[in-house]
Amino acid sequence: MIPAELLRQSRIESVAQSLREDIGDGDITAMLIPEDRVSRGRVITREEAIIAGRAWVEEVFRQVDPRVTLTWNVNDGDRANPDQLLFSMEGPARSLLTAERSALNWLQMLSGVATTCAAYSQRVAHTGVQLLDTRKTLPGLRLAQKYAVTCGGCHNHRIGLWDAFLIKENHIAACGSIANAVAEAHRIAPGRPVEVETENSDELEQALAAGADIIMLDEFSLADMKKAVARTAGAAKLEASGGINNDTLVPIAETGVDYISIGALTKDVRAADLSMRLETAG
Structure with a gap:
């Protein structure tokens, strides 16, 4: 079992590094959007998957812009079906788009691991x-x-x-x-x-x-x-x-x-x- 505090610190540091490599000194494409524009977004899965990584997604948006709010429809460990809504978000449009790729990278990578593990564990249940x-x-x-x-x-x-x-x-x-x-x-x-x-x-x-x-x-x-x-x-x-x-x-x-x-x-x-x-x- 990973100690909770060790996992939390690792998550903060890893997310920060993922944002540094993606954003650098600024998201120039997001600057095309008016600064005061507020948007909503939704994330779905296109295939069946075991979800993992909620806290990493939340940490991405927290570090990019704490004004963004997330509403989850799944928990870690849940099985999601194709086209199922995983979570919705609302906040400054620039921030949603800046955080998008890093948030999805974490969720899709960790969900991929969880999905693989579920397939193995089911076979020897x-x-x-x-x-x-x-x-x-x-x-x-x-x-x-x-x-x-x-x-x-x-x-x-x-x-x-x-x-x-x-x-x-x-x-x-x-x-x-x-x-x-x-x-x-x-x-x-x-x-x-x-x-x-x-x-x-x-x-x-x-x-x-x-x-x-x-x-x-x-x-x-x-x-x-x-x-x-x-x-x-x-x-x-x-x-x-x-x-x-x-x-x-x-x-x-x-x-x-x-x-x-x-x-x-x-x-x-x-x-x-x-x-x-x-x-x-x-």
């Missing part, structure tokens, strides 16, 4: 597995994307390198063994989750003996995953990783592993198709 995101996020947008993952019914892995241990092959080699790496992790930060990546049954045994909280089964066969589930019997949580695609997702979930981590939840983003229409109010 009959199992007890949790689908996890990874650190394979768009640079600078990690917290926003990880928030959107939760709107789509999936879950967050560690946020970054600071909140949990994930001991991989190179860490093990540098520490000398799995046992040494896990022991050092417990010494450095008692209570922090310690996960170990394993590539075979021998490494699985070492991770269990060392007291790992979570054991990643990297590129294990289905047969070996089932054996690992039987072997651990609750002694540690198991996470499947590597080789996850449309064909392997459900069979892997049905092995009984606790988690499946999928980089595609955030790194292969297809934005939702949204549209804004403006009308003059006065």
Whole structure:
């Protein structure tokens, strides 16, 4: 779970950066419109989508012009149908047009992530597995994307390198063994989750003996995953990783592993198709 204050600060900074890159030293096209003209607008989705990103849209308009008012017809996590009204807005026409692209960029990108996650999670809803995101996020947008993952019914892995241990092959080699790496992790930060990546049954045994909280089964066969589930019997949580695609997702979930981590939840983003229409109010 992303701490609320961390997410809020990230949102403010990320929106500000998105506005700087779009507006620069001023929206010269918006200057064609009389400064005192007030308009109304509406945003619809052109396709079915799981909505995510309301707070980012609100932050865009707040930073551009706090006089703009928004009226929402959906909440984050809602499923929207083609041509459905998502929200309407009213305020200075210049401000509505200046904020338009940045607001839609945030909403369509985050809704795209949420929609992808919903499709994955629905396929394994009959199992007890949790689908996890990874650190394979768009640079600078990690917290926003990880928030959107939760709107789509999936879950967050560690946020970054600071909140949990994930001991991989190179860490093990540098520490000398799995046992040494896990022991050092417990010494450095008692209570922090310690996960170990394993590539075979021998490494699985070492991770269990060392007291790992979570054991990643990297590129294990289905047969070996089932054996690992039987072997651990609750002694540690198991996470499947590597080789996850449309064909392997459900069979892997049905092995009984606790988690499946999928980089595609955030790194292969297809934005939702949204549209804004403006009308003059006065």
